[in-house]
Amino acid sequence: MFTRAVNLKICVDMSVKEFLRSSMLHTFDYGLPQFCVSDLGTQIVAGGNIIMDFLKDPETQMHFDEAGVQSIKFDRYFKGCSQMGSLVEICIKMVKHLINKSIGTNVLEFRDFEFVVSQTCHLVNKRPIAFKEALRDSSNEPVPHPITPERLIHGYDLLSINVIPDLQPDPEIDLEYILGTTPSERIKNNYQKLNAIRKNLIDNYHSEFLATLIKQAVDKKDRYRPCRHQHLNVGDIVLIKETHVKPLNYPMGKITEVIKNTSGEVTNAIVLKGKTNELVKRHITSLIPLLKPDIAEEINPSVNEELDAKPKFRGRSRRRAAVESEKRTRHVLQDSDGLITL
Structure with missing residues (x-):
């Protein structure tokens, strides 16, 4: 080498x-x-x-x-x-x-x-x-x-x-x-x-x-020009580039470990894929930063807990009227008088 x-x-x-x-x-x-x-x-x-x-x-x-x-x-x-x-x-x-x-x-x-x-x-x-x-x-x-x-x-x-x-x-x-x-x-x-x-x-x-x-x-322009690596930290939410996959369908993942070079720049990362809970090794050029832990916490305080938890099967989507009807039915069953206050 x-x-x-x-x-x-x-x-x-x-x-x-x-x-x-x-x-x-x-x-x-x-x-x-x-x-x-x-x-x-x-x-x-x-x-x-x-x-x-x-x-x-x-x-x-x-x-x-x-x-x-x-x-x-x-x-x-x-x-x-x-x-x-x-x-x-x-x-x-x-x-x-x-x-x-x-x-x-x-x-x-x-x-x-x-x-x-x-x-x-x-x-x-x-x-x-x-x-x-x-x-x-x-x-x-x-x-x-x-x-x-x-x-x-x-x-x-x-x-x-x-x-x-x-x-x-x-x-x-x-x-x-x-x-x-x-x-x-x-x-x-x-x-x-x-x-x-x-x-x-x-x-x-x-x-x-x-x-x-x-x-x-x-023969190549800027061959020896120094490049800057994007800054990634443990816990960042990223999109993982996959070959033959449209950007809309890129899987989401969470960085669990970063590898730095001799200059202190992050070059590689180990990512936990959200769908399969699989640990994969990727170069930072194949990762798209999406959310930082502090930003995600401001948007939704439980976002980290949801990402760390195993994905659950949610089933098919339901209409809003059906969801509201189910809530009213549960309220009726929990009400001891059996009355609904409109």
Whole structure:
């Protein structure tokens, strides 16, 4: 999260088993993570719960305490704000762009695709994310040395060189002519396909990251303009935005807990839905303030008691004449003389 490095693991399906396997492979590479944040994917939520329950073993906790290691914790983005996962989405966009444009219409076997994915991950981690400040006169160095995720993780740039002779590009051979044979021959030429894909991958990397960094930084107006979060408190009455629901039918809820960022601003909230008494996690951008506790108390002193109470079934609406007739009937029954004073 701090280095913006990318680690890619291939999953054959979207099952919990594949997620656990990929998380274990990630642990082999970088060690046990302390904090994992993700979206609300079913396999990720279920896999995270399995890992946390498994690590609650007393012997495991004792070993963690002796080694000074904190147990892994899983958290999810609050629903209602896709920008919270923007860092992940940006990395996904970079990786998909490189892989899709590099492979194109070529048909790859699983091992060849694994090779392309690994090289893509290697190249993405070499992308410049910042530049070092000049510590001395840099007249001989017009461009400062870039800071890359790879350098932040390992402390130095990894030496990358091709050691497969068949993947070495040959300028005398026209790859387009070789790959333009029949489909059966094209599928059999694995190294020739990988050679072309590798060349496309490197070309796309240079055109994607080295030539368009400034454009990506200024392509959106007010990208780095600070935003103000609306102030919400516990007990506020809000409307909850729901997808594919008209604003007139937004459910009402009461805030039971607020989560603040490092600047002291409320960014997320846990809301008690009025109809179902369900606790849901929402980002403040998906909440519409309706009433404050003090304002609601002035309008109706018992409004908080009514909101805290469970919803009761009121049945169908009745006419005013029927309601008044029922009141008069009860008054007659309670009157000992059986007389009605008009």
